[in-house]
Amino acid sequence: MFFPQERKRQINLGGSSSNTSLASITDQAKARRTERIQLKRQNDSATQIQAWWRGVAAMRATRVQMRQVFEQDVAGLTGLRCLVLMGRDEEVLAKWSETMVERGESSLYAAASQPSWLVLVRQACFLLLRSVAASPQSSNVVAHLQVINMLVSPDVASRHLGTKGREAAGNILLYLLRRGFYTSLAEAIRSTPIADAKTSKSLPLLIPLTTVAFSVYPATSQEYADSFAALISSILTIPLLPNRLPLQSLTHMSSRLPFAALTSLPPLPEITIIDRLHLLANLATFIPPRYAALPAPALTAYVKLITSIFNTLPPNALEGAPAASTPQSRSYDSDSEDESRPTVSVVSTFSATPPPPLPVLDARTQKRLQTLISPSHLNTLLSITQKQSDASRRALFDLILALEGSWPSKRSEILGAIVVGGAGTSVIKELWRGSVRRANASSILQEYTRPSTASDASIPALLFLADLYNHALLTMGDDEFFGSSTTSGRNPLSLDELTVFSRLLLDVAFGLYQGPQDTDAMDTSTSTTGTSGPKGVRFTWEEVREKVTKCLVAIHARDSRRPFTPPDHWLVSNQIDIRSFVEAALFEEQQISTGNARAVTTRQIARLAPRLGILHNIPFSIPFSTRVQVFRSFIYSDILARGEDPHGSRLNITVRREHIAQDGFDRLRDADLKGRIGIQFIDQFGEEEAGIDGGGVFKEFFTSLCREVFDTDRGLWLANKKNELYPNPHTYAVEPHNLNWYRFIGRIIGKAMYEGILVDIAFAGFFLAKWLGKQSFLDDLASLDPELYNGLLFLKHYSGNPEDLSLNFTVATDGAFSISYYRPMSLFPVDFGVTKTINLIPNGSNIPVTKENRLQYIYYVSHYRLSRQIKQQSEAFFEGLSEIIDHKWLKMFNQQELQILIGGTDSPVDMDDLQGNTQYGGVFDANHPTIIAFWRVVRSFDQEQRRSLLRFVTSCSRPPLLGFKELIPNFAIRDAGSDELRLPTSSTCVNLLKLPRYSSEKVLRTKLMQAITANAGFDLS
Template sequence: MLPLFGDERRRQINLGGSSSVSTLSSITDQAKARRAERTEQKRKNDNATRIQAWWRGVSAIRAAKKEMRRVFEADVEGITGLRCLVLIGMDQDVLGRWSQVIGEKGEGSLFSLALGPHQSNWLVLIRQACLLLLRSVAASPQTPNAVAHLKNINLLVSSDAATRNLGSQGRDVAAGIMGYLLPRGFYPLLSQAIRSIPIAESKSSASLPLLVPLTTVAFSTLTVAADAYSVALSALIWTILTIPLLPNRLPLPSLTHLSSHLPMASLALLAPSSDSLTIDDKIHLVANLIAFTPPRYAALPAPALTAYLNLLTSVFDSLPTNVFDGKSPQAASAATATSAGLDSDSDDDSRPIVSIVSSFTVAPPPPLPTIDARTLKRITTFVAPTHLTSLLSATQKHPDVTRNALFSMLLALEGVWPGKKSMMLGAIIVGSGGASVIKELWRGSVRKASAPNILRPSIEGANSSIPPLLFLADLYSHALLTMGDDEFFGTSAHVGGSPSAPRNPMSLDELTVFSRLLLDVAFGLYQGPQDVDGGDANMSGTTGPKGVRYSWEEVRDKVTKCAVAIHARDSRRPFTPPEHWLVSAQIDLRSFVEAALFEEQQIATSNARAATMRQIARLAPRLGILHNIPFSIPFSTRVEVFRSFIYSDVMSRQRNPEDMYSMGGRLQITVRRESIAQDGFDRLRDADLKGRIGITFIDKFGEEEAGIDGGGVFKEFFTSLCKEVFDTDRGLWLANKKNELYPNPHSASVAHNLNWYRFIGQIIGKAMYEGILVDIAFAGFFLAKWLNKQSFLDDLASLDPELYNGLIFLKHYPGNPEDLSLNFAVAVEDFGVNKTVDLIPNGSNIAVTKENRLQYIYLISHYRLSKQIKLQSEAFFEGLSEIIDHKWLKMFNQQELQILIGGTDSPVDLDDLQGNTQYGGTFDANHATIIAFWRVVHSFDQEQRRALLRFVTSCSRPPLLGFKELNPNFAIRDAGADELRLPTSSTCVNLLKLPRYQSEKVLRAKLLQAITANAGFDLS
């Protein structure tokens, strides 16, 4: 059938659109596929072309090198052979062949082309050939070819060899070759070659004796004035002296050569940059410097010695803390300061004090490298007494130039290695003329410093005085550990068998100036160092003065520690002028107190995490001042703050509905009069002693005594309790010659006794909380434990005068201490059993020598003053801190704590007492007997006034803030008209019961009889 409408094969068009879209997409995909196929084919063709071109090039190069090898073999010694060698490049066979032939012909053959018509070509080619030889050695230093290469290299860069063969121009030729090699990796290639030789094979290596001379040949070839000389010096330090165990690698002749040829006298030309070195490199650099440099200290010129010390300072400051001990930076941070737990008995600054909000987190520190024992032993030389002595002797020749660099280096060393700080400082004090060092530090550097400049780090030159100030603070603080008061105050002549025993290296006048500088710097840093524009510097602990590894917090802690130590001496025997330690003129005390109370409230209401004293000092600056340099604030102001803290605590308890004592309730207990201490212990040791406590006495017949405890009965109980628990016959306490109490060292052997110490701590805390004065005197070294402070040699005099004098004798003994047959052990007697306690591991077998006697003095003092009563002190403090917050106690020193407990030793102010006295019965202020009474009392001397105060209140010392603080108030009541009776008292309510004497003479006699005989106590 014919088609009706023409060709039926014509393309069909679908006007609906769906079929046409599908067809178009298919066509597009096919086009893309064909395009990708063409692209891939083109890529393959291009790659094939490149491969073919590369292969043609390789084939051509191989052919050319083959031809050049043929030409080279035909003229090994000639200029053509040398040109072929350079063009062929790193071909071990060609290089080996050339070195072998030249070596067989002798050095004349090596330099012969430099004397003929090819001189200029030879100079160009031989430098490149020398670099190829050196690269070959670095790649394979133990091969025979390497030995041959090294012989030729040594000849080419030696000015002596070049001069022998080339005459006067020889030195310039050798210098030219060296100048070419230096920027092209001469020293890194040498370092690579030396490191590649195993230490076990180094002693027998044929290459090392040829490699070592190359490390120093530049300094005999080049002139000192040449730029290349300083380049070579820097490369030597940063690449060769960073090789691990370098002295151990070298045969003895090579070691001797290197040691004698090191250009240490030119160290002043060194470019001071070690930033590119790794921590391992810096450790090995330190070890190698201490191996090679000390024998040359005396011969080094001042600029070189200064550069050497600055180099060490730079390296030490860039190393992580405790890197030589293997401790992590976090552990180091917890262990050191210095610092914020100043003079801490536990030496731990991380002790949690209080909850405080803080949101920052610290990234974990990188792991520290493991140091080979041989390297560590070599580095330990830095803190050895002999090394320190030689270093100090060397700097004495040019003190104006080198001393500050020395002190900066020592400061950096103790910062990177705090575990050796005591050893280093002790070695300086004992074996290196410590007194002269301290004097030099003070008179040569620190005396010229000023607190305003130190606290304004942007002032030019302000930071230069910081290293000597910090090192002097550390050194003098360490000296005070074993300095008795006789030596400190300059009264130690003829002590220890010496006609002129050492005295304090600083006069009292100098100490007055120095301590004020320390105080001003510390006070300024607790507020934050100021820049010249008045803005606060960052006190985050991560930044500090430029050129010093320490943060501003660590700077603050160091100066604070020394200031506290000097203030402790001044507290016992004042030598500074009145108000020397106060900063009252720099602050408004009223606003200071208000700010401190606000900071305390902010901290007390925070519950995030435990904070250290250092963190509190950062976040609460007024509390930081009160905790760390409290003596800068008047004592009366601090007592006011203390009482305010307690008042705030009382108020917070009353606002707490869960507190059983918040609404005026009290804990009611019964106590037998014949067993006050035991009953008090049984009923109160687990009670909340901050709350109110009611006492009901049981008499000897088992009956309750009548009466309501309005406060007086509790005070009576408290007074009797203290009398019992502090009785030395109970075995818990001992008394020194000043009748000051401290825990019996042997009491801890009975475990139950520790519970008693905890309870007694609670009782003393209750007295301080309530403002009750206790007529008990504690030994200063025991009070120091309350503050987490360490006790030292000067405290030992109050505990054991004989041991103290013996240690002073040892310290100043002019002979050999080993003659005294002492060791690092102490003999103790415990309940009749003698035993020996080692002060250090294996101490019984370690003799006391001149070098370690200060350590022995420190350790035995620490043992007697701290370790023997450690458990007792901790138990006591645990109980005390349940009532009194530890940070409140930090506002006071030992002497001030004693005043808080027992009142002030100041004279009894009768006007204050009279103005705060209440009267009862027929008495009032205008009664004839009362008028006569005050006339009589005003005629008393201070001892009689104290006796009266003790008779009425049970404590002979007046309250801290005056008699208005006495609770209850001092009172006098009419006791009738019988003039034959003696006055009596009720100490529980501070009440004097006075008969109505008509005669002033009789009143005086009766009153004196009563107060001096301790008669007349009456409970009615």
């Protein structure tokens, strides 16, 4: 070893204590580092504060020096330079502007020859403008505005600068325009209270600035167009602008607004919903008085402008209420009874997002907006554009369509204004012959499947025509529709044109129901472009489909009453495979019936179940026989779903022969009528009648029950001149006990339809319409009250002043509503009882019937007579009916088809079908001489006699819907012995004819005719 042994020195690199942990060492290092960073930050901050303070001190000293220099040369170029460098110094600005005003224009332009003057003065002008916007009530504002007006006025500048004056004024104004000139003016105008408008000193100086650009720049320049766009988006969006201006300023602005330049208006910047509404209200004040003076292109551009604004408004924005299922006011094509219809439980994958809050509008703004849909305004536009180009006309039609979409509660008023104003006929013809007649369903549907392509221009015209013609049909009688009217009111479209038009509507509607279902797009209510709907209109494709469907259904209803279309016109069988269609419809019904509960409307069913959508909305496109099969299949599926055993237990009840209706009501009012029911009759002596109910006894009970409950002598039902039944409108009919009877009768009819039992009862068409949730209109009134119908037609075509007739929006009724024929001064004289005056609309007694509102009056009278009077009775009846028959199933039929479903078809009795489905009993068979003679005799009967035979045997004079194979039990003939003096008898409960064995055909004819015409009694033997 070179070095002696010695103890090695222990060095602790971690600190003085060898027991200190690693974590503690780390924390200490972090703390020291943080302390150093904090110290550095404090030093830096101190340095910055010192630098800032030195700068502030230097700036203050400089400002003091500049202020002194400014004071020495306020009106000179040096003072102007100091003003600009000092910026927003209100004292300096005030002194400069007051000095300039005091010394006059010449002092302001004295240094204009200096190269820097223009640069400095436009900056000074901007400082003045910002001062005005920030403090419009300041005492300095007037002087500021006077200076600004002198600097941007081309006339003032030209007086001092000669030919360069206009250029200088334009340069200064352009500098301001690029820095929010109109925004600043709008801030100042908005800040002036409306109450101070007449005494304001600043407004007379502010308003000329809003239009000065149009005297500075050429009308063809970009600056002119940009200024116009800025004025519209900033100034004309000010709430209640006309109310804010003194009369002189209002006149000045109105006379200088360059609306003739609307054709070159660039796209407006995005503005809020409330600003759009105020813009519409202000435009409605300034422009309509100038319609006649506007060039056609400018008027077209204006109409397109407000159309585009309306199309960007959310639904119901103009009403200041959220979009909801309950309308703000009744629409002509809506029915209050429809609100009580049950919704459908269905699985839904889409969710509704709450609409954005809508602005609350001032009453004066609402009043101005309402002028846009007033009859006078719309008819003025119609009159002016009729003399102009096709572009103006198309733009106006687009506007009316936009008004409908953005103001849904006013739809009837908008369309009514056109119809009542006398222009409706010509507009309908123009739309059809000018655009729609050349429309192609394929191109419209192609737009649906590829919405990104260019829009088909015929879509807006088709929608407007559909809306307008559907509205016209509401108050068009059948005599007018079919061209038999001798009055001035005629159908605008010929029957041949309607045939083509209805087919186009059918193809479009069917394609939209069949097409791809874009849930998100269909659920969008505010979008106006893209996949939500066709370009150029605000409506979604779902709304387009609804408009087309409404008009289509209205035309089909007329054709159903008096056919004018060729055979198979309404069918689309060649476009689909009926068998697969039926299978798909049944599957969709099962999916909906077994889905999780979510209430949706009938409209939404079309989205979730396309085949059911077709069956519910345009059922006539599918053959009636197919729909009947679907209906029976729905019932069969319902029976299976209930797990019913055809031979299982049943509800047995006893019924007294003398009290069938009352006992039926007491026993069955709350019973499950979908199940099997056994009937045990009790005779007049209180004894049970012999026999077992195998189905026939129930039919006998059912037939007798219907005969009693529909007896008009009982007071619940009335019959029109065609012997068609409808609920009695008398006040006693709405008593709770009688409403229970209506509910029970509805259940009975539902049971008949569920079991396939035909009931020899005919219901009035307008009442059947309520089963389907449809409204009835003037054309339905003819079948109920011809005298009232004629009176309303007289009023509709009255050439004099309707106010001379002293009518108002009321009806007088004694509860039975007995109406006499129309006489001047008294449309509703009451024949008997205590009269009661009923308002058709709120405050109706104080609203006279005029030329403008008479169609509304006609609608409300018809609605009262056909709907309001029987509202509670109909709802009670429908409530009972819907307990047995799903409302969706009924939507597959119209009124006439529903009647067939209830009571059988009015078609001729097919003898081959009847004979081929007849069963024989006793000694009879198909080859028995009496049977051969029987069929020979029956085949010689006319149709009325054959119907009498059916009524005699089955209790119903009409054949079954799908032929006699569907008659349960089958038509049967059994021998009744050899006594030829005996008449044939029947057991209607089992559809059995008991026929004696007559020796000759002559005797058989005589006896059979005697029996079926004399209504021989029911035979229990």
